[in-house]
Amino acid sequence: MPKITYISHAGEKFQIDVPNGESVMEGAVRNGIDGIVAECGGSCLCATCHVYVDEAFLPLLPAIDEEQDAMLDSTACERMPNSRLSCQIAVRPELDGLIVRMPEYQK
Amino acid sequence: MPDEVVIVGGGQAGYQIAASLRTEGYAEPVFLIGDEPHLPYQRPPLSKAFVVGKQDQTRLLLRPESYYAGHQIELLSGEKVIGIERSTRKVRLKSGRELSYSKLVLALGARNRRLQIPGADLDGVCYLRTLGEAVELKQRLEQAHDVVVIGGGFVGLEVAASARSLGKNVTVIEALPRLMARAVGTSISEFIRSAHAERGTEIIPDAHVAEIRGCGSKAKQLVLGNGRPIDADLIVIGIGIVPHTDLAHEAGLPVENGIAVDEFLRTSDENIFAIGDCAQYPSAFSGSRVRLESVQNAVDQGVSVARTIAGKPAPYAAVPWFWSDQFEIRLQMAGLPHGHDRHVVRGEPQSGKFSVFHFRGAMLCSVDSVNRPADHLAARKLLAAKTVLSPEQAADASLDLRIL
Ligand SMILES: Cc1cc2nc3c(=O)[nH]c(=O)nc-3n(C[C@H](O)[C@H](O)[C@H](O)COP(=O)(O)OP(=O)(O)OC[C@H]3O[C@@H](n4cnc5c(N)ncnc54)[C@H](O)[C@@H]3O)c2cc1C
Ligand code: FES
Numbered sequence: 001m002p003k004i005t006y007i008s009h010a011g012e013k014f015q016i017d018v019p020n021g022e023s024v025m026e027g028a029v030r031n032g033i034d035g036i037v038a039e040c041g042g043s044c045l046c047a048t049c050h051v052y053v054d055e056a057f058l059p060l061l062p063a064i065d066e067e068q069d070a071m072l073d074s075t076a077c078e079r080m081p082n083s084r085l086s087c088q089i090a091v092r093p094e095l096d097g098l099i100v101r102m103p104e105y106q107k
Numbered sequence: 108m109p110d111e112v113v114i115v116g117g118g119q120a121g122y123q124i125a126a127s128l129r130t131e132g133y134a135e136p137v138f139l140i141g142d143e144p145h146l147p148y149q150r151p152p153l154s155k156a157f158v159v160g161k162q163d164q165t166r167l168l169l170r171p172e173s174y175y176a177g178h179q180i181e182l183l184s185g186e187k188v189i190g191i192e193r194s195t196r197k198v199r200l201k202s203g204r205e206l207s208y209s210k211l212v213l214a215l216g217a218r219n220r221r222l223q224i225p226g227a228d229l230d231g232v233c234y235l236r237t238l239g240e241a242v243e244l245k246q247r248l249e250q251a252h253d254v255v256v257i258g259g260g261f262v263g264l265e266v267a268a269s270a271r272s273l274g275k276n277v278t279v280i281e282a283l284p285r286l287m288a289r290a291v292g293t294s295i296s297e298f299i300r301s302a303h304a305e306r307g308t309e310i311i312p313d314a315h316v317a318e319i320r321g322c323g324s325k326a327k328q329l330v331l332g333n334g335r336p337i338d339a340d341l342i343v344i345g346i347g348i349v350p351h352t353d354l355a356h357e358a359g360l361p362v363e364n365g366i367a368v369d370e371f372l373r374t375s376d377e378n379i380f381a382i383g384d385c386a387q388y389p390s391a392f393s394g395s396r397v398r399l400e401s402v403q404n405a406v407d408q409g410v411s412v413a414r415t416i417a418g419k420p421a422p423y424a425a426v427p428w429f430w431s432d433q434f435e436i437r438l439q440m441a442g443l444p445h446g447h448d449r450h451v452v453r454g455e456p457q458s459g460k461f462s463v464f465h466f467r468g469a470m471l472c473s474v475d476s477v478n479r480p481a482d483h484l485a486a487r488k489l490l491a492a493k494t495v496l497s498p499e500q501a502a503d504a505s506l507d508l509r510i511l
């Protein structure tokens with residue numbers, strides 16, 4: 001199973017095995033990691049699953065579609081070029097080792 | 108004495124306030140009591156991904172079991188609160204246990220309105236609110252051929268879309284002249300009606316069901332008010348919900364259409380709050396008292412009361428929003444349409460992507476979008492900031508709403 005590293009705003013690190021096909025958001029939520037709220041349950045509607053993706057992995061991610069782009073304009077913490085909604089990143093073997101940083105707050 | 112917070116109802120709102128109390132730094136004991144046998148879970152997928160088998164039960168959970176202990180949230184699942192004693196600040200559980208509270212939060216949700224017609228208790232007549240009911244519906248859907256949905260509201264139409272996508276013969280019966288009539292305007296109703304019809308679902312508006320007939324104990328056919336029979340081996344009833352208010356009423360708290368609360372979501376008892384589907388509150392957006400049924404409402408009210416209890420009170424003022432997924436169509440609503448007197452359309456309904464902007468006097472009051480997420484997001488911001496927007500600007504699809 002691909003390993004994903006979640007880093008909290010305070011710098012705490014969590015390494016989680018996330019099954020292929022599940023989202024990076026689900027990996028956090030299903031392991032009870034604070035810092036990802038996911039109020040809409042992964043429907044690309046709430047922007048409370050915002051993460052900053054480690055630059056090295058950006059080329060492996062799917063392009064930001066219109067819906068995610070609009071949502072990313074509504075994040076509680078500032079949108080950066082490496083901002084993504086973690087519910088829109090489906091885990092696959094190539095993403096093994098992915099590192100995401102969580103913003104200070106999501107709401 | 109510790110300042111225990113007791114939360115009754117382990118749904119979307121109950122989970123949220125428990126979680127938010129901890130995010131807000133509240134360090135006193137928190138009890139979360141829910142009468143369903145499961146860990147708190149999400150309802151929206153029940154009528155969508157879950158019934159068609161695309162999202163299993165564990166992926167519905169809001170958080171894993173370890174989360175609650177890890178956050179010092181005492182979760183009591185499968186426990187029902189049967190009484191509130193306000194003078195001594197205690198709640199009584201069905202199991203006989205009593206819990207003291209300093210603050211009590213009622214997040215009781217709602218139950219389905221029952222259809223009162225002959226045959227409504229036959230085998231094969233289902234409702235959908237809980238995970239238990241969804242598991243049953245999913246099993247029955249696998250066997251069914253002819254599915255009839257009674258009620259053309261969001262949940263009914265989502266179930267209809269799911270059943271149709273599984274290849275079932277689907278009929279939707281709606282009492283009013285158009286679909287989702289309480290929530291959206293005529294152009295969206297019409298768009299959704301034709302979307303279902305194009306995919307082979309028969310929509311029968313302006314109709315009521317007189318009777319359900321069975322073969323033995325099993326439902327086989329239903330009969331409309333005009334005498335028309337329709338074959339059905341699975342009937343799903345989605346005719347709205349009734350808020351859980353008994354607990355509050357028996358404790359002497361004011362109840363209207365929901366448990367009555369003020370702008371801080373507080374009942375007439377300053378130590379008791381009500382949030383989510385069961386609460387009726389004064390909305391800054393409609394200028395009236397409303398009771399909303401949405402994830403946004405449950406979540407944001409949970410966050411708001413958590414802040415109040417943690418010592419950072421602010422009136423509840425979040426912009427209401429809601430969504431519904433039917434086939435590949437995403438409907439999004441922002442604001443409240445109550446009392447609107449004018450509307451304009453942005454985009455082309457024929458293209459399958461458009462929004463309807465509703466105005467009350469000079470003020471924008473709500474926006475319904477079909478597959479136009481950017482309009483929906485812009486609308487949430489415009490409504491939150493009370494930005495003045497003219498109907499002409501709203502209708503001009505070349506104008507970027509984000510720059511206003
Ligand atoms: C099939 C379906 C699809 C939906 N789809 C969407 C959607 O797409 N988008 C959207 O925004 N909203 C949707 N909703 C609505 C949304 O799920 C609700 O608005 C939300 O769940 C309300 O949360 P709540 O906590 O107020 O109530 P609930 O989630 O109903 O939770 C209340 C809980 O309290 C329990 N309870 C009641 N009385 C007691 C007692 N005395 N003691 C202990 N426990 C008690 C109840 O059993 C229940 O578990 C949908 C709802 C359904 C049913
Ligand atoms: S979980 Fe809501 S947008 Fe990702």
